[in-house]
Structure formats: C-alpha cells, structure tokens
Amino acid sequence: GDxxxxxxxxxxxxxxxxxxxxxxxxxTGYPSLFWYxxxxxxxxxxxxxxxxxxxxxSNKGFEATYRKETTSFHLEKGSVQVSDSAVYFCALxxxxxxxxxxxxxxxxxxx
Amino acid sequence: DGGxxxxxxxxxxxxxxxVTLSCEQNLNHDAMYWYRQDPGQGLRLIYYSQIxxxxxxxxxxxxxxVSREKKESFPLTVTSAQKNPTAFYLCASSMGQxxxxxxxxxxxxxxxxx
Numbered sequence: 001g002d003x004x005x006x007x008x009x010x011x012x013x014x015x016x017x018x019x020x021x022x023x024x025x026x027x028t029g030y031p032s033l034f035w036y037x038x039x040x041x042x043x044x045x046x047x048x049x050x051x052x053x054x055x056x057x058s059n060k061g062f063e064a065t066y067r068k069e070t071t072s073f074h075l076e077k078g079s080v081q082v083s084d085s086a087v088y089f090c091a092l093x094x095x096x097x098x099x100x101x102x103x104x105x106x107x108x109x110x111x
Numbered sequence: 112d113g114g115x116x117x118x119x120x121x122x123x124x125x126x127x128x129x130v131t132l133s134c135e136q137n138l139n140h141d142a143m144y145w146y147r148q149d150p151g152q153g154l155r156l157i158y159y160s161q162i163x164x165x166x167x168x169x170x171x172x173x174x175x176x177v178s179r180e181k182k183e184s185f186p187l188t189v190t191s192a193q194k195n196p197t198a199f200y201l202c203a204s205s206m207g208q209x210x211x212x213x214x215x216x217x218x219x220x221x222x223x224x225x
Contacts, residue, residue, distance in 0.1 A: 042219065043217050098156060099144075
C-alpha cells in the first residue's frame with residue numbers, strides 16, 4: 001500500500017536558520033502530495049500541496065517540489081521564526097483516494 | 112466564516128460508557144472523515160463518508176460507529192468495545208474524494224477515559 005516516510009525529529013533550530021524536513025513516498029500511479037502543520041493542541045492546517053510531478057507548492061515562506069524521479073517532497077523554509085514551532089506532517093493521496101500520513105516531525109525554533 | 116467545528120474540545124469518559132463526538136461543517140463538502148491521533152504518530156483513518164446516508168470503514172473502525180444523516184454533520188460514537196479510546200480525534204472534510212481533493216481539518220476533540 002501507499003506509505004510516507006519523513007525524517008524523525010525532534011528538530012531544534014535557532015531563529016533565521018534554514019529548515020529542511022525530508023519526505024519520501026511509496027505509491028503506485030501519480031499521487032497528490034501535501035504538507036500539513038499542527039500547532040500545539042490544535043487540528044491540522046494545510047500548508048501546501050502539489051498534484052503532479054515538478055509542481056512546486058509554496059505558502060508562508062515554505063516550499064516543496066514534487067520530485068517523481070526521487071519520490072520525494074521535501075519541505076524547506078529559508079528563515080524560520082519562533083512561530084514556526086509545530087509538528088509537520090507529509091501526506092499523500094494515491095489511487096485508493098485515501099490520505100496517508102507520515103509520522104510527523106516536531107520542529108522547535110528558539111529565539 | 113466557513114469551516115469545521117468539533118465539540119467538545121475535551122471529553123472525559125468512564126470505562127464502559129459510550130460517547131459521541133460532534134463534527135459539523137459549513138463548507139458544503141460532500142466527503143467527511145474521522146481520524147485518530149496518538150502521541151508521536153501520524154493520523155489513522157477510522158471512518159469516512161462520501162455522501163449522505165453512506166459511509167465506509169477505514170483502517171481502525173473496530174469499536175467505533177458513525178452516521179451521516181445530514182450533509183453537514185458526521186458524528187462519531189466511541190463505544191465501550193473500543194479497548195484503548197484515549198486519543199485526539201480529528202474530523203475532516205473535502206469537496207470530493209478525488210486524488211486532488213484537499214482535506215480540511217477541524218480543531219479536534221481530546222478524549223480521555225478515566
């Protein structure tokens with residue numbers, strides 16, 4: 001079945017540092033790929049998405065590019081803020097039309 | 112404002128009791144979902160519904176039940192048969208259930224069994 005693997009956390013950074021969270025997937029066909037963010041005690045918010053190869057999703061300074069050749073969708077942000085502290089989930093929708101999640105990566109940004 | 116509401120935010124239950132979690136959406140979405148989240152894990156699908164009066168089991172449906180009598184409402188009942196119900200429960204909805212349909216999530220209900 002479809003699966004998503006993302007880098008284990010926790011990740012701790014200083015403000016203005018560069019953030020990368022690796023995400024790779026296994027799926028048949030052409031899945032759509034998503035990044036969601038979860039702030040403490042809250043539900044998930046869509047951060048960005050990409051629906052076909054080479055698409056780049058972007059939002060709030062975050063970017064991720066759908067790389068079919070490496071089955072990856074790595075999340076990046078050039079300069080993080082304390083307010084970016086959260087849990088980040090990579091996810092996909094494949095041929096079964098179900099949303100499959102990675103285990104999540106906890107990011108803490110220190111002032 | 113359009114969105115998804117879940118109530119209550121916190122819920123406590125004694126062992127052996129059934130409890131119902133509410134989920135309402137005013138996004139006019141056809142599809143709705145229930146997920147369970149345990150600490151340090153991703154989300155797991157409990158039930159989903161593509162249209163009114165129809166729903167399907169997800170990956171961990173045992174000990175749960177749902178109904179979909181109205182398009183905007185998809186309540187989840189956690190029964191006494193669910194052996195480990197303490198978790199964070201998230202409801203979501205999407206326009207349809209296609210590969211590109213984004214799921215939008217509610218704020219969640221944290222259930223604790225005493």
